[in-house]
Amino acid sequence: MTTNPEGIFALSAQQIRKSFGSKEILHGINLDVKKGEHIAIIGPSGSGKSTFIRCLNLLESPNHGTIDVCGERIFDAAEKISAKSVRALRKRVGMVFQSFNLFATHTALENVSLAQRLVLDRSRTESEARSEELLERVGLKNHMHKHPSQLSGGQQQRVAIARSLALDPEVILFDEPTSAIDPEMRLEVLSVMKELAQGGMTMLTVTHEIEFAKEAADRVMFLSDGESLATGPAAEILTDPTNERLRRFVNALSGVI
Template identity: 50%
Template structure:
């Protein structure tokens, strides 16, 4: 039997082979024909996406293409107008069904999210920000929560900032604290909505390094990003969206280096020729 340390190439990254073999075939998230409308304006138009356990999917495309709106459907921060969504075998939306409050609590424990803005509580320290969700959402004791918080701060390289308030942390440090806070609920899947867009390149690099580590550990992730090199190296698949539609989906090298669709070609030529 293969050692647990054996790694294989999955898309553009290396991952644990035993993890891949044990999870083959398990669908964690399945969106079918999802549409979102704001009044008469349809911003997401019948988009499909199936994500398997341990897979990393990057969503790219021009601003206003519906990427972030589509992403938010996966934890129901944005209710779809139509279509179906299943998370870990549980139907969230479909056949006229809408989630109850208890459904949403379970969903958001399974699906963590990090935004462009960090949304940390300014009056709490880094470790207190991470403690809070565990105590209120998971019912952990303060001691249990604190132990887990410190483990996660160490994981994102910020153990020394535990007692520091967000205003005294850089933007990259705040985003890493936000990632640790989301991980504290032990989610099955993480959503990232352009997590480096508000950061300069050096600080953004810190955040991307944490996300690379998460991908390597087998975390299931859907990432809306403009970081093309990161998407190519880390994602298993890339979805290109434009005008609310999924124009092209495939392996990173195919989509980024040999796109089939003219709309994808046009977008990438403008990105890479800058």
């Protein structure tokens, strides 16, 4: 369910451009995301999907454009941004990566608790209570004292999702969260993500999982060669795409010639 009180978006990115050297990867991307909305970002390899979503968390600094979170200007490429502002943004806009980035020497419980103590200054008791609650939510109650090496790829990614949720973000970004997981394990991760979307979490997901996008996303954005070529309701845009480039992409993923 999406809401947009007083016209304020949970996340608004305008005219985002990003270059690496002389090569421009993103050519002025615009996206407004309502509170509780789930946007799936799709497109061929090299289209700029991951670069765009990394820009939204300032893991990559855009060369041009602005980013607002809940109506507050967080980033303007025309102005110098401080490290303090970057940290403040990452509290509000969480990120789940392709790789799990868990601490190998820490248990699942410790991985989820540590960031809360460092970033939110929660006590050990408070952070562990919140971690237990979240690990149960992602189906890992019986695995919270295991180390990453004792968990499957799907379980590790669910720990990473719990870790992101633990910071109480207003938006979560997912960068191809199932790409490093065995096919039979990816369904458990997608199931957790569907539940988050249905529960009203504001989410942006870079994905090649077309059926997941149809079922779980409110809207889809299609990127190709650093440009947004189509944006619209997920079921509509993926079932009967009017953009020819998008049609070829969807047909290729579906095995249609």
